[in-house]
Amino acid sequence: MTILGTALGLVFYLLQVVSGESGYAENGDFDDAELDDYSFSCYSQLEVNGSQHLLTCAFDDPDINSTNLEFEICGALLDVNCLSFNKLQEMYFIKTKKFLLIGDSEICVKLERKSMTCRKMNIVKIVKPEAPFDVRVIYREAANDFVVTFNTSHLRKKYVKELMHEVAYRQEKKENNWMHVNLSSTKLMLLQRNLQPDAMYEIKVRSIPDTNYFEGFWSEWSPSFHFRTPETSIRGQMDPVALTISILSFFSVALVVILACVLWKKRIKPMVWPSLPDHKKTLEQLCKKPKKNLNVSFNPESFLDCQIHKVDGIQARDEAEGFLQDPLPSQPEESEKRRLREGMQGPNWPSEHPVFTPKTFIGESPFRCLAGNISVCDAPVLPSSRSPDCREGGKNGPLVHQDLLLGPGTTNSTLPSPFPFQSGILTLNPAAQGQPTLTSLGSSQEEAYVTMSSFYQNQ
Amino acid sequence: MFHVSFRYIFGIPPLILVLLPVASSDCDIGGKDGRVYQNVLMISIDDLDSMIDFDSNCLNNESNFFKKHSCGDNKEASFLYRAARKLKQFPKMNNSEDFNFHLSRVSQGTLQLLNCSSKVKGRKPPSLGEAQPTKNLEENKSVKEQKKLNDLCFLKILLQKIKTCWNKILRGAKEH
Numbered sequence: 001m002t003i004l005g006t007a008l009g010l011v012f013y014l015l016q017v018v019s020g021e022s023g024y025a026e027n028g029d030f031d032d033a034e035l036d037d038y039s040f041s042c043y044s045q046l047e048v049n050g051s052q053h054l055l056t057c058a059f060d061d062p063d064i065n066s067t068n069l070e071f072e073i074c075g076a077l078l079d080v081n082c083l084s085f086n087k088l089q090e091m092y093f094i095k096t097k098k099f100l101l102i103g104d105s106e107i108c109v110k111l112e113r114k115s116m117t118c119r120k121m122n123i124v125k126i127v128k129p130e131a132p133f134d135v136r137v138i139y140r141e142a143a144n145d146f147v148v149t150f151n152t153s154h155l156r157k158k159y160v161k162e163l164m165h166e167v168a169y170r171q172e173k174k175e176n177n178w179m180h181v182n183l184s185s186t187k188l189m190l191l192q193r194n195l196q197p198d199a200m201y202e203i204k205v206r207s208i209p210d211t212n213y214f215e216g217f218w219s220e221w222s223p224s225f226h227f228r229t230p231e232t233s234i235r236g237q238m239d240p241v242a243l244t245i246s247i248l249s250f251f252s253v254a255l256v257v258i259l260a261c262v263l264w265k266k267r268i269k270p271m272v273w274p275s276l277p278d279h280k281k282t283l284e285q286l287c288k289k290p291k292k293n294l295n296v297s298f299n300p301e302s303f304l305d306c307q308i309h310k311v312d313g314i315q316a317r318d319e320a321e322g323f324l325q326d327p328l329p330s331q332p333e334e335s336e337k338r339r340l341r342e343g344m345q346g347p348n349w350p351s352e353h354p355v356f357t358p359k360t361f362i363g364e365s366p367f368r369c370l371a372g373n374i375s376v377c378d379a380p381v382l383p384s385s386r387s388p389d390c391r392e393g394g395k396n397g398p399l400v401h402q403d404l405l406l407g408p409g410t411t412n413s414t415l416p417s418p419f420p421f422q423s424g425i426l427t428l429n430p431a432a433q434g435q436p437t438l439t440s441l442g443s444s445q446e447e448a449y450v451t452m453s454s455f456y457q458n459q
Numbered sequence: 460m461f462h463v464s465f466r467y468i469f470g471i472p473p474l475i476l477v478l479l480p481v482a483s484s485d486c487d488i489g490g491k492d493g494r495v496y497q498n499v500l501m502i503s504i505d506d507l508d509s510m511i512d513f514d515s516n517c518l519n520n521e522s523n524f525f526k527k528h529s530c531g532d533n534k535e536a537s538f539l540y541r542a543a544r545k546l547k548q549f550p551k552m553n554n555s556e557d558f559n560f561h562l563s564r565v566s567q568g569t570l571q572l573l574n575c576s577s578k579v580k581g582r583k584p585p586s587l588g589e590a591q592p593t594k595n596l597e598e599n600k601s602v603k604e605q606k607k608l609n610d611l612c613f614l615k616i617l618l619q620k621i622k623t624c625w626n627k628i629l630r631g632a633k634e635h
Binding site for chain 2: 212
């Protein structure tokens with residue numbers, strides 16, 4: 001029986017203990033829930049009013065009945081053990097200079113002097129800075145950026161001096177699209193190219209302690225500042241001087257390109273890449289054309305219609321003299337002399353060449369031409385200016401040409417002396433049609449006088 | 460030979476035991492990283508120094524306190540402890556509220572960082588000075604003023620020495 005009673009007592013006792021742990025009390029209240037209702041959070045603000053500090057606490061549950069509840073802080077105080085909070089609506093605060101700022105304090109919620117809940121806090125670890133103010137945005141057209149400046153009261157404080165600031169800005173049309181920038185100074189540069197032109201922006205700032213000793217929470221946001229970015233036209237305007245210079249440069253380059261394309265073949269390429277001269281063409285260009293229709297060419301085919309008479313022999317000197325002593329009409333002789341002069345003073349005839357009469361002719365003729373046949377044989381090369389013009393050769397009739405070559409006594413000679421002044425006199429018969437006839441002077445066929453004018457006239 | 464060994468056995472260990480307290484520090488100091496000193500204590504010391512306006516004559520006033528206590532090697536913590544306890548006497552000098560709060564912060568904050576042995580704590584805190592017998596009210600007033608000036612002068616020097624000692628501690632902590 002005793003054992004049974006003991007057992008029952010134990011059972012009831014266990015039931016009571018278990019029910020008590022589960023939260024069921026006699027009055028129906030939930031003890032654990034009451035403890036949870038008194039949860040609170042606090043933050044401190046140092047030197048908020050001169051050297052006075054502010055500590056603010058509030059319950060996490062806004063619906064709690066805080067009529068008889070009080071807050072008290074103990075520890076880490078100067079010259080006192082504990083301080084009581086003041087109540088303002090649902091907030092509890094204390095303004096004092098008596099914070100030691102070293103070590104932990106204990107903050108308790110008291111109900112009729114009975115501590116309901118306590119929390120250990122360090123005043124320097126729950127610092128909430130004051131909100132920045134006086135946010136300004138200035139546009140710099142020269143630098144194409146926006147200078148953001150703001151002020152904070154912590155610049156003049158002794159304890160919490162170093163803060164980390166956060167600048168948030170957004171375009172007003174785009175909600176919740178905030179851009180964030182962190183900085184430790186109170187000045188920020190926003191580049192114009194990162195913002196939309198001709199748009200309205202909103203910007204605000206907040207702070208948090210950034211020292212190795214003071215820690216805490218973000219401050220409240222500063223009052224927002226609104227600014228408008230400039231329009232695109234202003235942004236896209238170029239300097240008029242630079243614009244003019246760029247247009248002129250463009251047209252200059254285009255003109256140079258066009259001229260280069262047009263004058264490439266005629267002017268530029270021959271200068272840049274000159275062609276190797278052809279000696280034959282060069283020689284032809286160097287020749288002076290005495291007459292318009294003078295055919296100067298090294299091509300034998302161009303002389304197909306020319307009558308080439310072979311000079312077989314050149315008569316001897318004596319025969320030439322004998323020929324000259326034969327009675328000849330003086331007038332024809334004079335006319336011949338005149339014609340000689342004329343012939344010799346042809347368009348291709350340098351005037352400075354003296355006329356040599358047969359009398360002055362001395363020496364053998366290197367020409368060996370047969371009578372009736374004239375050809376350029378064994379004759380040295382004459383200058384190209386003396387090349388025969390087959391079409392004009394026969395116009396002037398038979399002439400007695402004298403040797404053109406100059407002796408050593410002559411001056412002002414521009415023509416080379418291909419051979420010594422010795423040749424026969426070559427006479428041409430005007431009666432022949434296009435065919436100059438050779439009449440040997442006297443008996444000598446070895447001596448003949450060939451003149452350039454005969455080539456002109458006979459052709 | 461035998462008496463020589465007795466000398467080493469019975470002579471040297473007691474000598475070590477006697478000298479050990481002299482060589483060791485009576486207090487341990489916290490906050491050697493310098494954060495508490497640089498962010499709280501140094502600010503109050505500088506404010507107090509700016510509040511005390513004295514001429515150079517104050518430097519010539521050598522107190523017995525400084526003759527007895529100095530920030531020697533391995534004695535920094537004990538010196539700070541004694542200096543902090545000395546500072547506790549000054550709030551009663553009828554100064555401004557901010558002055559007293561700064562004074563209390565330096566004193567109380569230093570003591571909170573120190574962990575001294577009971578031997579050091581049990582010593583009687585040094586007094587500022589003995590009261591001089593006065594003849595009449597005027598003389599009493601002048602004596603009080605002179606005492607106040609002397610105390611402020613002593614305080615100025617004490618604050619400088621506290622600052623120097625803290626710098627020495629932090630310098631030694633950086634080297635280690």
